[in-house]
Amino acid sequence: NKTFQPASLLKVVTTAAALEKLGPDFRFLTGVYTDGTIQPDGTLVGDVILVGRGDPNLMDPTKELLDKPALQELCEQLRALGIKEVHGNVVGDDSYFEFTTHGKGWTDKDLKSVYGVPINALSINNNLFWVHVRSTRVNQLVQVSIEPQTSYFHVRNLAVTGGRHTRRTVYARVIPGTNQLVVSGVLPASQSYSQYVLLERPAEATATLFKEELRRNGILVDGSVRVVHLGDLPPAVRRSWKLIAEHESPPLIRALEIINKRSLNLHAEMLLRVLGAEFGGAGTDEAGLRVVKSFLEDAGIRDDDKISLNDGSGLSRDNLVTPRFQTSLLMFLSTRPYFELFLNTLAVSGTDGTLKNRFASGPAKGVIHAKTGTLGDVAALSGYMTTKSGRSLVFSIFANNVRASVSRVRKTIDEICALFVKLY
Numbered sequence: 001n002k003t004f005q006p007a008s009l010l011k012v013v014t015t016a017a018a019l020e021k022l023g024p025d026f027r028f029l030t031g032v033y034t035d036g037t038i039q040p041d042g043t044l045v046g047d048v049i050l051v052g053r054g055d056p057n058l059m060d061p062t063k064e065l066l067d068k069p070a071l072q073e074l075c076e077q078l079r080a081l082g083i084k085e086v087h088g089n090v091v092g093d094d095s096y097f098e099f100t101t102h103g104k105g106w107t108d109k110d111l112k113s114v115y116g117v118p119i120n121a122l123s124i125n126n127n128l129f130w131v132h133v134r135s136t137r138v139n140q141l142v143q144v145s146i147e148p149q150t151s152y153f154h155v156r157n158l159a160v161t162g163g164r165h166t167r168r169t170v171y172a173r174v175i176p177g178t179n180q181l182v183v184s185g186v187l188p189a190s191q192s193y194s195q196y197v198l199l200e201r202p203a204e205a206t207a208t209l210f211k212e213e214l215r216r217n218g219i220l221v222d223g224s225v226r227v228v229h230l231g232d233l234p235p236a237v238r239r240s241w242k243l244i245a246e247h248e249s250p251p252l253i254r255a256l257e258i259i260n261k262r263s264l265n266l267h268a269e270m271l272l273r274v275l276g277a278e279f280g281g282a283g284t285d286e287a288g289l290r291v292v293k294s295f296l297e298d299a300g301i302r303d304d305d306k307i308s309l310n311d312g313s314g315l316s317r318d319n320l321v322t323p324r325f326q327t328s329l330l331m332f333l334s335t336r337p338y339f340e341l342f343l344n345t346l347a348v349s350g351t352d353g354t355l356k357n358r359f360a361s362g363p364a365k366g367v368i369h370a371k372t373g374t375l376g377d378v379a380a381l382s383g384y385m386t387t388k389s390g391r392s393l394v395f396s397i398f399a400n401n402v403r404a405s406v407s408r409v410r411k412t413i414d415e416i417c418a419l420f421v422k423l424y
Contacts, residue, residue: 003306003320004398007373008263009380010314012326015256015345016333017295018271021279024341028055028249028274030122032074033241034088042084048221049091049241050074050210052122052203054274054283055249056267057258059125059148065254070247071210075217077245086214089223092207095230095238096121097273097283104285105316112198115315119269120202121283124209126266127202129153131172133183133193135161142170142187152208153181153197162186172197203227230283253341260345260371261353265313272312285311299332301325314373326382326396334384334394343369346383349417358410363388364418370395377401379409385417387424395420 018026030053036046052058058070101118102111110116117127130147142159146152159170169185172195187193199205207225214221249255259267269285276287289309308320333342347353350365354372359365370383382396397416399409 001306001322001324003308003322004380004400005317005375005378006314006319006321006326006398007375007378007380008265008314009326009371009373009382009396009398010309010312010319010321011259011263011268012371012382013292013296013309013321013329014268014272014275014312015259016329016342017292018252018256018275019338019342020295020299020336021275021291022252024251024253024338026252028252028255029053030055030058030070030074030247030249031243032078032245033243035237035241036088038081038083038244042082044083044086045088046086047088047091047223048078048086048210048214049093050122050207051093051096052120052206053096054121054270054277055247056123056126056264056270057249057255058123058206058247061125064258065250069213070249071206071213072217074210074245074247075213075219078214078219079217081244083219086219086221086223088221090207090211090214090221090225092122092203092210092225092227093238094120094122094203095228095232096277097230097270099229099231100284103269103311103313103316105310105318107317110315114196114198115265117198117266118200118202119266119273121270121273122203122206123266123270124199124202124206126264127199128196129199129205131181131183131195131197133159133170133172133187133195135187135189135191137161138163138189142183144183146181148209150205150209150212152179152205154179156180156182158182158184160186162188164189168193171195174198174200176200201227203229253338253345256342256345261347263354263372265315268313269311288312296329299329301328301332314375317375323382323396323398326398327394330382330384330394330396343384346370347372358414359418362418364414364421367421368417373398374406374410377406379406379413381410381413381417385421387421389424391424393420393424 060066272288277283280287310316346369347355349359349368373380
């Protein structure tokens with residue numbers, strides 16, 4: 001009954017609420033609209049508006065979900081309509097969520113890391129791009145490329161190639177509030193360097209990629225890229241738009257596998273805001289959390305004054321739960337018709353996800369389905385295990401503020417689990 005920071009164990013709460021409220025077959029819809037008309041000669045006179053509704057996998061960089069990227073599919077639909085030119089702008093609409101980019105209780109350090117990328121209803125490539133740098137001749141400028149390839153960033157290359165024994169100091173940074181990407185420093189000869197940069201304005205980057213994809217599909221756009229946020233336009237204006245193409249995501253359960261197995265914070269935060277938008281009246285953290293708490297109350301899971309839920313991913317230091325709360329939730333889920341689907345979203349010991357390199361040998365390999373949690377001096381593990389005798393157990397182990405290293409605490413947690421599997 002003691003409260004602990006759960007770190008990423010909180011993703012179990014968010015994904016459980018999503019399964020209960022949205023259902024495993026729910027699909028995110030990303031639409032292309034226009035405020036104009038398509039002429040007989042294939043000219044669209046008006047803007048092309050890409051409306052995001054919280055799909056975290058529009059690009060699917062690991063190719064786990066999509067046969068082709070969503071933006072490519074949308075462009076092919078537009079081409080099938082006979083559209084050849086757009087006399088207007090490409091607009092990115094992220095108004096499905098409120099325009100706040102991070103969760104309550106996130107630190108400045110979080111906001112500069114891959115764990116705290118900006119949250120947006122029109123997100124792409126996990127809201128980060130990779131900068132790849134390769135050496136050239138000594139004292140010459142290095143080669144710089146962006147992945148995904150795009151003109152979104154205006155690259156200012158100041159980095160040079162040094163001798164083989166020169167110390168590497170090359171570094172890439174985005175000037176805040178701009179699309180200026182500066183690469184500076186020295187890269188030793190015959191070396192390469194890669195670094196991610198966060199997308200400060202995801203909707204603008206997504207709209208830019210969409211415009212570039214339109215061009216690759218033979219659809220020329222003579223306008224620019226712009227973005228509209230919640231509150232920028234009267235509702236009547238949006239209602240006047242005409243839907244001309246739509247991408248339907250794979251079933252929600254596939255997205256939950258990515259959240260729970262790989263523990264992606266952005267995906268969990270987007271899901272929380274989708275819950276708010278669909279059931280709470282607004283695409284906000286607050287609305288999403290009200291939906292989550294309502295789900296917990298309906299499930300009969302005790303949510304007293306000690307429990308504090310503040311985001312969807314567990315990155316917030318203000319989150320507090322108890323082991324009893326966590327195991328009660330897992331017990332409830334084991335009674336639901338979608339339980340086997342949920343179980344398969346969790347990492348499997350010694351097999352995949354965040355447990356791939358834990359329990360790699362011995363009796364615990366392959367018999368534990370669980371969610372990990374790591375945050376500063378937080379280490380936690382919670383899920384289901386099948387013991388050597390065939391018994392099924394639900395477990396939650398939390399460690400906060402322990403003097404030992406997180407790796408040592410994690411090893412102890414694994415030893416506890418292994419003992420249960422072997423002896424219980």
